[in-house]
Amino acid sequence: MQTALAHMDFHAAKALLDWQIELGADEPIGEAPVNRYEIAAEAPKPSAPAAPEAPVAAEPEADPVAAATEAAARAGSLEELAAAQAAFELCELKKGARNFVFADGNPEARVMILGEAPGRDEDMEGRPFVGRAGQLLDRMFAAIGLARTAHHADEALYITNVMPWRPPQNRDPDPAEIAMMLPFVKRHVELVNPDILVLMGNTPCAAALGKRGILRLRGSWTEAFGRPAMPMTHPAYLLRTPAAKREAWADLLDIKARLGELP
Numbered sequence: 703m704q705t706a707l708a709h710m711d712f713h714a715a716k717a718l719l720d721w722q723i724e725l726g727a728d729e730p731i732g733e734a735p736v737n738r739y740e741i742a743a744e745a746p747k748p749s750a751p752a753a754p755e756a757p758v759a760a761e762p763e764a765d766p767v768a769a770a771t772e773a774a775a776r777a778g779s780l781e782e783l784a785a786a787q788a789a790f791e792l793c794e795l796k797k798g799a800r801n802f803v804f805a806d807g808n809p810e811a812r813v814m815i816l817g818e819a820p821g822r823d824e825d826m827e828g829r830p831f832v833g834r835a836g837q838l839l840d841r842m843f844a845a846i847g848l849a850r851t852a853h854h855a856d857e858a859l860y861i862t863n864v865m866p867w868r869p870p871q872n873r874d875p876d877p878a879e880i881a882m883m884l885p886f887v888k889r890h891v892e893l894v895n896p897d898i899l900v901l902m903g904n905t906p907c908a909a910a911l912g913k914r915g916i917l918r919l920r921g922s923w924t925e926a927f928g929r930p931a932m933p934m935t936h937p938a939y940l941l942r943t944p945a946a947k948r949e950a951w952a953d954l955l956d957i958k959a960r961l962g963e964l965p
């Protein structure tokens with residue numbers, strides 16, 4: 703080619719070049735042969751793939767019981783406790799509930815009732831025990847001279863639940879949900895400081911005593927959070943089982959008698 707080109711005039715050479723370009727030639731042919739396999743071998747290596755990112759330390763799973771314990775311990779008043787519990791984000795029940803249900807009644811009361819969880823009416827209203835079971839509860843305690851509306855501590859009631867959010871379909875709260883609310887319940891009892899605690903149903907017995915089986919537990923004094931506690935059948939159970947009201951009445955009389963004995 704070199705030799706042939708040497709004898710070509712400029713115009714012939716230009717025409718030949720144009721033709722080669724048209725055929726797809728895109729680089730001049732050098733003097734020496736080129737081994738393209740070597741080139742490929744020597745070709746600069748593609749830049750090394752980016753080093754895998756240093757594993758990002760997985761966000762440690764929040765420990766709901768530890769978080770609740772810390773939040774509850776910081777609360778120095780019922781208002782602060784309510785705010786801390788309402789702001790607690792690690793309980794799934796909160797997402798499905800309409801309202802946060804903290805408490806009702808007189809915080810000076812000598813008797814504090816610990817129920818299970820809000821139902822439909824309580825969730826709508828944001829107050830514990832306002833549905834049919836709540837109305838029965840009011841009548842039961844009125845029979846021994848106690849009311850949530852009373853001003854005097856001796857005649858008053860203070861009412862709360864283990865769970866401040868309604869579980870879907872009113873299912874029982876599960877053990878993990880109870881465990882993460884327990885620090886708030888403990889602090890609640892500490893701040894109210896009642897003489898007597900009434901454990902209304904299985905969930906408060908599970909929370910405060912670590913036991914279930916309300917029909918076995920009811921009617922016998924026990925101790926919860928360092929004070930006398932009486933497990934009682936839940937008023938919702940009494941609505942379904944009127945025959946059990948006799949025993950509930952006996953438990954109420956026992957509470958009244960104990961109030962008389964305590965200083």
Ligand code: URA
Pocket residue numbers: 817818819820821824829830831832833835836863903938
């Ligand atoms: N049952 C409960 O245990 N608590 C309520 O507030 C209402 C029904």
